[in-house]
Amino acid sequence: MSTNPAPSPEAETLKLERFLPYRLNVVGFFASRALGRIYGEHFGIGIPEWRVVAQLGEFGKLTSRDIGELAQMHKTKVSRAVAELQKRGLVSRAENREDRRESFVALTPAGQRIYAHIVPLALAFEARWIEGIAPDELKVFERVLSTLTDRGRLLAGGYRDVET
Amino acid sequence: MSTNPAPSPEAETLKLERFLPYRLNVVGFFASRALGRIYGEHFGIGIPEWRVVAQLGEFGKLTSRDIGELAQMHKTKVSRAVAELQKRGLVSRAENREDRRESFVALTPAGQRIYAHIVPLALAFEARWIEGIAPDELKVFERVLSTLTDRGRLLAGGYRDVET
DNA sequence: TGACATTAGTTTCATTTGCAACTAATTTTA
């Protein structure tokens, strides 16, 4: 009854803590968790709602479809996030009279105020997170991250609506 | 009715697609999604189950608590994953006679066979993912990733049981 | 034009998830 002799002698071994998909998932989870805390505490909204607000703050008015594409959110998630934000008076909807299936979503003045409050918090959070990392290393990191993201999108296979 | 003039003139703007927490979350999601597909198709198990198997394959026998700590999983997730794996005959449990609150979980022979099959698939997947990235850039990437992960763990705040 | 296919968005349903409360065992402390 001794402890922990690796049990699969013939199998190639794998150290989970060095396994890239695992690591990316963990760091991504921490990111969501930390930001979600900020959004939740300060504004009572969650990550999906924040993503919608962020896109609207950046682009003005968008259809739900656009939001989903830009923010990598499943359409049902967008639908529910928009509905919630509308219920809180943070976004408005205006039917597109040229295609009545869709409608344009935009921040209300209240929504814009929230956006204006969140953005500095989010940026400060990001700054604190990357503080002290050498700028050139960060550059490399971001470039590789882009490559991995693009390739991940393909490897994740379901090219189409991917929800995050 | 022109389109998309940025609506918050005074607010600092933020581009979500360049926002690091967002990007990390997206790439992490792709990683999970892609791997989950592999595990699901080939072995009918999910990510949590895979993580348990991976740790047991690496370390031999572990308590659920250890698994949670090593694999960054909430204890309820571990509990359910272990229960599921046990139901499928892939892991066994043995009570620790020196502390009867906990028990040691270990792969059964069937579990070891699955592990031996999954590991090469997982490693091949990882290899395909990072293919073509310059080794020195990958080194930098992994180092920064470690820093971000450690700091993210703190920023995520809930130091204690973090579930992923 | 009219049938068929596609698209935007919502809703239903089953699954997954995490929190909180719980049980049972062990450790601490007074």
Next chain:
DNA sequence: TAAAATTAGTTGCAAATGAAACTAATGTCA
């Protein structure tokens, strides 16, 4: 040693999630 606190692990419950089905509108093609 007895009460209080802590710990391992499970379960109840409510919220979040995604797949699939659905509605309504538009596009395609004969």
